[in-house]
Amino acid sequence: MVPHYPTKRSALVPTLLYAQDEVGFLSDEVIAELAGRLDLTELEVRNVISYYSMLTTKPRGKFNVQVCTNISCLVRGGEEILQHCAKKLGVGHKGTTPDGLFSLEEVECIGACSWAPAAQVNYDFHENLTTEKMDKVLDECRMKA
Amino acid sequence: MASLVSHPDEVKVVTRRFGQGATNIDRYLELDGYKAVQKALGMEPDAIINEVKNSGLRGRGGAGFSTGMKWSFVPKQSAKPKYVLCNGDESEPGTCKDRLIFEHDPHAVIEGVMIAALAVGAASGYIYIRGEYRYLSVIMQKAIRDAYAKGFAGKNIFGSGRDLDIFWHGGAGAYEVGEESALMESLEGKRGIPRIRPPFPAVVGLWGGPTVINNAETLASVPHIMLGGAEWYAKIGPPKNGGTRLFCLSGNVAKPGVYELPMGYSLKKMIYEVGGGIPGGRKLKAVVPGGSSTPCLTADEIDINMDFDSVAKAGSMLGSGGVVVIDDAQCMVKFALRTMKFYQHESCGWCIPCREGTDWLKKTLMRFHAGGGVKKDIDNMQYLSENMLGRTFCPLGDAAAMPTIAFVKKFRNEFEDHLEGRPCPFEKAGAAEEMAALAH
Numbered sequence: 001m002v003p004h005y006p007t008k009r010s011a012l013v014p015t016l017l018y019a020q021d022e023v024g025f026l027s028d029e030v031i032a033e034l035a036g037r038l039d040l041t042e043l044e045v046r047n048v049i050s051y052y053s054m055l056t057t058k059p060r061g062k063f064n065v066q067v068c069t070n071i072s073c074l075v076r077g078g079e080e081i082l083q084h085c086a087k088k089l090g091v092g093h094k095g096t097t098p099d100g101l102f103s104l105e106e107v108e109c110i111g112a113c114s115w116a117p118a119a120q121v122n123y124d125f126h127e128n129l130t131t132e133k134m135d136k137v138l139d140e141c142r143m144k145a
Numbered sequence: 146m147a148s149l150v151s152h153p154d155e156v157k158v159v160t161r162r163f164g165q166g167a168t169n170i171d172r173y174l175e176l177d178g179y180k181a182v183q184k185a186l187g188m189e190p191d192a193i194i195n196e197v198k199n200s201g202l203r204g205r206g207g208a209g210f211s212t213g214m215k216w217s218f219v220p221k222q223s224a225k226p227k228y229v230l231c232n233g234d235e236s237e238p239g240t241c242k243d244r245l246i247f248e249h250d251p252h253a254v255i256e257g258v259m260i261a262a263l264a265v266g267a268a269s270g271y272i273y274i275r276g277e278y279r280y281l282s283v284i285m286q287k288a289i290r291d292a293y294a295k296g297f298a299g300k301n302i303f304g305s306g307r308d309l310d311i312f313w314h315g316g317a318g319a320y321e322v323g324e325e326s327a328l329m330e331s332l333e334g335k336r337g338i339p340r341i342r343p344p345f346p347a348v349v350g351l352w353g354g355p356t357v358i359n360n361a362e363t364l365a366s367v368p369h370i371m372l373g374g375a376e377w378y379a380k381i382g383p384p385k386n387g388g389t390r391l392f393c394l395s396g397n398v399a400k401p402g403v404y405e406l407p408m409g410y411s412l413k414k415m416i417y418e419v420g421g422g423i424p425g426g427r428k429l430k431a432v433v434p435g436g437s438s439t440p441c442l443t444a445d446e447i448d449i450n451m452d453f454d455s456v457a458k459a460g461s462m463l464g465s466g467g468v469v470v471i472d473d474a475q476c477m478v479k480f481a482l483r484t485m486k487f488y489q490h491e492s493c494g495w496c497i498p499c500r501e502g503t504d505w506l507k508k509t510l511m512r513f514h515a516g517g518g519v520k521k522d523i524d525n526m527q528y529l530s531e532n533m534l535g536r537t538f539c540p541l542g543d544a545a546a547m548p549t550i551a552f553v554k555k556f557r558n559e560f561e562d563h564l565e566g567r568p569c570p571f572e573k574a575g576a577a578e579e580m581a582a583l584a585h
Contacts (some may be wrong), residue, residue, distance in 0.1 A: 083580070
């Protein structure tokens with residue numbers, strides 16, 4: 001993506017996300033590699049990582065379950081979905097199951113307001129959720145694992 | 146992927162090609178695609194700007210500033226390259242319209258960016274899409290590649306001798322980046338912290354060059370204006386509020402969805418006729434008319450027209466088109482808390498009134514909702530919010546303060562109902578403890 005911009009650094013944010021998708025998290029090696037390629041210090045890269053909510057320097061589960069509880073989801077039962085996932089997976093906000101399969105996260109608005117309550121598993125949207133539908137989503141993840 | 150809805154009162158302009166396979170460039174061409182930019186290529190830049198000015202198109206991101214006027218602020222001569230930046234970092238709670246535009250009509254956004262670039266004399270345009278919308282980045286990347294392959298973008302576009310590059314860019318999760326100056330910082334590979342203005346982006350923007358920044362819906366409207374004419378577009382809405390609006394109806398309504406209605410459509414009709422009313426025999430309690438940052442309206446205040454000026458007159462804002470309907474089973478203290486939790490999470494921390502104000506308000510509301518509130522908290526919340534207003538570099542501080550002031554003023558009785566250790570009257574038994582276990 002670097003040739004798209006007048007400065008190398010501009011490619012940083014999307015590149016970090018792609019690297020994270022590849023490796024699972026932004027490891028020290030990934031940070032050093034990207035810093036080198038974009039002529040930045042590691043500190044400059046870490047400074048950017050800490051700002052964006054999707055970027056993480058810690059390993060996450062294979063399936064990152066992100067439940068929205070913001071206003072449109074709140075009034076349609078988003079919190080129940082989050083609680084249901086917490087019980088079912090046995091982890092809280094930003095927790096990862098011991099088998100490394102699932103992570104859970106309460107997230108801010110994901111742009112699915114008219115189809116609330118909604119969640120994203122990695123990048124896939126799941127909308128008009130009920131606890132039964134959420135169970136199916138989680139079961140399907142287990143099957144894929 | 147997101148399902149579409151329709152209603153007879155809709156006026157399909159931006160949504161005209163939805164559900165018709167227009168992501169395919171050949172299908173887009175069949176549906177009058179890329180005609181508008183070719184028309185613009187034959188026009189003087191000032192004529193394009195005037196057409197957009199006369200159409201009454203106003204920014205669909207929330208501020209509602211005249212698009213043509215914004216374009217006219219870009220200096221004609223510039224030593225540095227000029228840019229067009231499409232803001233597709235849609236993240237205002239209650240808003241899910243740009244998602245549909247990118248999903249169903251990505252070429253309309255590209256065409257809008259191109260027309261804006263021709264109007265201001267830019268040779269590159271960037272389309273910024275929020276990180277969570279990965280599938281839309283994929284759609285947009287393909288659309289851009291297809292436009293290049295046909296010779297519509299890149300060198301010598303449509304054989305006109307002009308060069309115009311279009312690029313996509315992705316975010317990684319940050320509401321603040323939807324603010325125009327933070328958006329530029331993010332695109333430059335930095336933390337999304339707002340810039341001090343002046344200078345405004347039209348003069349000093351991306352990489353120091355003059356930059357036009359418009360919302361995706363705004364830019365997707367532009368090709369239709371070029372083809373249909375300013376007069377036609379302006380007449381769809383009331384004076385100074387041209388065209389249509391993608392209203393994202395959500396919350397406690399029977400038929401939530403994204404509806405394209407003429408500007409100035411009645412809010413009451415939108416809720417009861419288009420949205421099918423409040424389900425489950427419940428009553429309407431409040432409406433957030435334009436995304437979470439806009440002051441709520443009570444059930445008695447919904448007899449208004451949904452255009453920028455009428456909603457402003459009613460003491461709120463048309464905002465980003467996110468209409469969140471709240472029924473009488475909802476606790477407004479909790480709603481206020483969830484709203485503030487969001488702003489506290491998203492505050493970039495640059496300005497103290499916003500960073501500290503949102504944190505104090507969140508903590509007060511949490512304590513209050515849990516039954517630990519004291520009477521003076523109610524006035525304190527209002528006082529604190531009022532002191533955040535206008536004291537931050539970007540509008541996030543205002544966005545957090547404005548709805549809070551409205552919640553406290555309009556639903557003071559509900560705040561009082563939580564006093565003296567009383568449990569929330571709306572909460573199911575045990576629900577609060579379960580959520581507390583997940584608190585962060």
